[in-house]
Amino acid sequence: MLPRPQRLKPSSRAPGRLPAGLRQNQEGRVIKVGSKQMQRWLAVGLLLGAILIISLLVIVPLVNKGLELHEAKNNLVFKLQQYERILAGKDAVIANMNAIKEQYQERGLLNSQATGALASAEVQEFIKKTIADAGGQLSSTQALPLSTKNEFSRILVNVRMTGSSEVLRAVLHKIETSTPLIIINEIDIRPIRGVRNRTTHQIDQSNQLSINFQAVGFMRKQPA
Structure with a gap:
């Protein structure tokens, strides 16, 4: 006896329809939906990461240096004010010393x-x-x-x-x-x-x- 020919089951997919997540471009190629959008987000993430690294390597040291210079400036201003006060009292000190010497001399x-x-x-x-x-x-x-x-x-x-x-x-x-x-x-x-x-x-x-x-x-x- 000859074997019975098998019947092929008809496909449940409608003719011309692609699986979910795929689409056909103008050139007839099948591509994944959203792949370009993911690439854009990835590029944006890499750019932000590069900017962050540059900030840590360049901007942060510059900010720290600026703070150090500001503190050094404040210290210099404080010392200058001290010197000014000392110089302001110099004449009074000299006058007191001269008065003491005169008293010593007068009293023998x-x-x-x-x-x-x-x-x-x-x-x-x-x-x-x-x-x-x-x-x-x-x-x-x-x-x-x-x-x-x-x-x-x-x-x-x-x-x-x-x-x-x-x-x-x-x-x-x-x-x-x-x-x-x-x-x-x-x-x-x-x-x-x-x-x-x-x-x-x-x-x-x-x-x-x-x-x-x-x-x-x-x-x-x-x-x-």
Whole structure:
């Protein structure tokens, strides 16, 4: 027996109709619907991404640099204002210094000797006499180089002496109320060990003190 011929099922698609999502262009080619629109959106997205990258790489550093320059400008303006205030008060400071120097000179507080060596010798002689008058004993004096600051020179003399607390009190009072002005800058006081008694073989208490101090006088700055 001969095989029965199979029947072909008729297509459910209407003749001339394309599947969904496809269409035929003018040239007769079948293309996907919306593919060009997607390409446009993709191109726009790439452009925006490129603009964003350029902004991050170029614009942001420029903005940061501008902020730094603005801050530096504000700092310079602040410093300039400070300098202006200092300069504005310069005349007042100079006037005050001149007034102080005149007061020192009028009251005889500055040493009037012509040289630093003569001024140091005068201070040493005054201290030597002061210690002797108070009943103390001068061990040594040492004149140090002049220390100059601004318009004044300091006359420095190191002194070593011994004496009781009463002697020390009298010496310090005489020095610090003297004219020209002399002040005590540094002082070191140590008790002196007593001497052993030959009879009792005990160490007798001593009221003597070993005293080191620095006396400071002032004179006008010598011209160079």
